Amino acid sequence: MEHNTMNLTLKVWRQKNANDRGNFETYQVSDISSEMSFLEMFDVLNERLIREGKDPIAFDHDCREGICGMCSMYIDGKPHGPWTQNTTCQLHMRAFKDGDTIVVEPWRAKAFPVVKDLVVDRTSFDRIIQAGGYISVNTGNAVDANALPVEKEKADAAFAAAACIGCGACVAACKNSSALLFVSAKVAHLALLPQGDPERKTRVVNMVAQMDKEGFGSCTATGACEATCPKGITIENIARLNKEYMVASLTSK
Amino acid sequence: MTLKQIFTSAVGRKLTMGLSGIFLILFLIVHVGLNACIWANDGGEMFNRAAHFMGATVVMRILEVGLFVFIFIHIIQGLMLEVSNRSKRGTAYAVSYGNRGSKWYSRSMGLLGTIILLFLVIHWIDFWIPSRFTGVEDVTLSDGKTVHNLYALMQNRFEVTWIVVVYILGCISLAYHLAHGFQSAFRSLGVYNKKYNVMLTNFGYAFAIIVSLAFIMMPVSMYFHWLS
Numbered sequence: 001m002e003h004n005t006m007n008l009t010l011k012v013w014r015q016k017n018a019n020d021r022g023n024f025e026t027y028q029v030s031d032i033s034s035e036m037s038f039l040e041m042f043d044v045l046n047e048r049l050i051r052e053g054k055d056p057i058a059f060d061h062d063c064r065e066g067i068c069g070m071c072s073m074y075i076d077g078k079p080h081g082p083w084t085q086n087t088t089c090q091l092h093m094r095a096f097k098d099g100d101t102i103v104v105e106p107w108r109a110k111a112f113p114v115v116k117d118l119v120v121d122r123t124s125f126d127r128i129i130q131a132g133g134y135i136s137v138n139t140g141n142a143v144d145a146n147a148l149p150v151e152k153e154k155a156d157a158a159f160a161a162a163a164c165i166g167c168g169a170c171v172a173a174c175k176n177s178s179a180l181l182f183v184s185a186k187v188a189h190l191a192l193l194p195q196g197d198p199e200r201k202t203r204v205v206n207m208v209a210q211m212d213k214e215g216f217g218s219c220t221a222t223g224a225c226e227a228t229c230p231k232g233i234t235i236e237n238i239a240r241l242n243k244e245y246m247v248a249s250l251t252s253k
Numbered sequence: 254m255t256l257k258q259i260f261t262s263a264v265g266r267k268l269t270m271g272l273s274g275i276f277l278i279l280f281l282i283v284h285v286g287l288n289a290c291i292w293a294n295d296g297g298e299m300f301n302r303a304a305h306f307m308g309a310t311v312v313m314r315i316l317e318v319g320l321f322v323f324i325f326i327h328i329i330q331g332l333m334l335e336v337s338n339r340s341k342r343g344t345a346y347a348v349s350y351g352n353r354g355s356k357w358y359s360r361s362m363g364l365l366g367t368i369i370l371l372f373l374v375i376h377w378i379d380f381w382i383p384s385r386f387t388g389v390e391d392v393t394l395s396d397g398k399t400v401h402n403l404y405a406l407m408q409n410r411f412e413v414t415w416i417v418v419v420y421i422l423g424c425i426s427l428a429y430h431l432a433h434g435f436q437s438a439f440r441s442l443g444v445y446n447k448k449y450n451v452m453l454t455n456f457g458y459a460f461a462i463i464v465s466l467a468f469i470m471m472p473v474s475m476y477f478h479w480l481s
């Protein structure tokens with residue numbers, strides 16, 4: 001595979017804790033391989049900072065294979081960097097050229113307060129899920145997979161919505177810091193399936209109420225979230241949530 | 254689920270924006286169609302007759318009240334939504350996502366709406382207040398009926414250069430507001446079928462351009478005396 005090395009300038013947001021004001025620090029990194037991932041480049045930089053006795057840059061990561069949704073970095077003005085339908089951990093340095101300056105910021109939203117440097121607190125998403133992003137069933141033996149027939153088209157749409165990894169890039173990209181792409185993916189996923197039907201109305205109302213309580217904005221349908229989502233969640237899901245919400249509110253007691 | 258949530262939840266707020274927005278769109282269709290009568294080139298006779306009809310019956314007066322209620326809801330809710338949405342970020346980004354993910358006018362609905370509002374204030378002072386309250390001089394139509402000469406009022410106002418400029422700017426803002434707002438309103442009301450959304454988006458572009466151009470041509474054709 002073609003391979004080259006590059007020297008880069010990084011401007012990274014450093015912030016000691018939630019109360020610190022924070023500022024950008026500039027770092028020169030050299031001999032970065034074009035085949036490294038963006039996070040591996042940070043690993044190289046952090047090794048050096050540790051050797052120099054400095055505080056390494058804190059950033060979130062877990063799977064490093066694009067499925068856990070932890071690697072939140074806002075790179076040169078776009079969540080998860082320049083590639084489309086991609087996570088930061090799957091962003092490779094060949095996306096950049098020798099001599100580039102790269103600006104890295106944390107997700108910015110009041111509902112995602114900075115914990116340290118590039119790490120933000122996304123437990124607001126967990127609380128939204130706890131408000132209704134589940135189905136209530138008695139545990140026991142798994143039922144036969146074919147016991148509940150699901151129309152192919154609905155199964156596909158539900159599966160596409162279920163691909164959301166809860167990374168929060170949609171919030172980071174939205175001018176309103178709206179979480180509606182995330183919430184709508186969860187609502188659509190369950191509303192499309194027979195298992196999700198019994199709690200369909202309370203789910204959407206409660207999840208939206210929790211979303212408001214956490215301090216996320218509303219949807220202006222600009223499409224910025226959809227353009228940045230690593231899993232290709234479409235804003236048609238938000239329109240579906242709107243319909244679910246309207247039906248739930250018109251038919252509630 | 255309460256009525257309060259319809260007006261205050263993130264999703265409910267958009268239901269009221271979408272509903273009131275669509276009502277305003279319906280009003281625009283009536284308004285542009287009626288005003289197009291000035292181009293009948295009959296010295297304003299057809300236009301004055303049509304304008305008279307629009308204010309003559311109780312039904313129209315009730316619709317007018319409805320229109321004001323919806324405009325009021327749209328403006329108040331729109332401004333509140335804008336303020337609330339702007340408060341959610343906290344620290345601003347150093348590098349903005351910009352136009353890579355969305356169109357500038359979709360991110361500027363509050364600004365565009367505010368320009369439309371400023372235009373509307375001037376528009377009301379020029380036409381609505383005289384026709385309802387302070388009075389407009391009368392004209393006798395060919396069948397002997399006496400009506401307000403709104404056509405003459407238009408000719409009079411659109412002699413003034415700055416007013417014509419304000420109207421053009423107001424209508425350009427309306428065009429961009431609708432270029433995004435038209436399809437967005439249907440999304441807010443739950444239209445999630447991709448096929449329809451593509452159709453509505455394209456129809457919205459056409460609607461925004463045609464309606465705004467028609468409105469722009471009214472003051473312009475009077476300013477340049479293209480009408481007899």
Ligand code: HEM
Binds near residue numbers: 275438
């Ligand atoms: C004849 C005039 C107007 C028409 C036809 C109109 C139409 C619309 C439509 C169709 C929408 C989309 C609604 C949705 O996304 O659900 C919209 C959104 C909006 N309008 Fe208007 N509008 C007009 C005037 C105004 C005025 C005077 C304001 C006040 C400042 C305003 C402020 C807004 C705002 C802020 C939004 C975006 C809401 C959001 O964040 O999604 N509009 N408008």
Ligand code: SF4
Binds near residue numbers: 169
């Ligand atoms: S909708 Fe997309 S961008 Fe938003 S949390 Fe889910 S995967 Fe991330």
Ligand code: FES
Binds near residue numbers: 061068
């Ligand atoms: S680290 Fe898991 S998605 Fe990037």
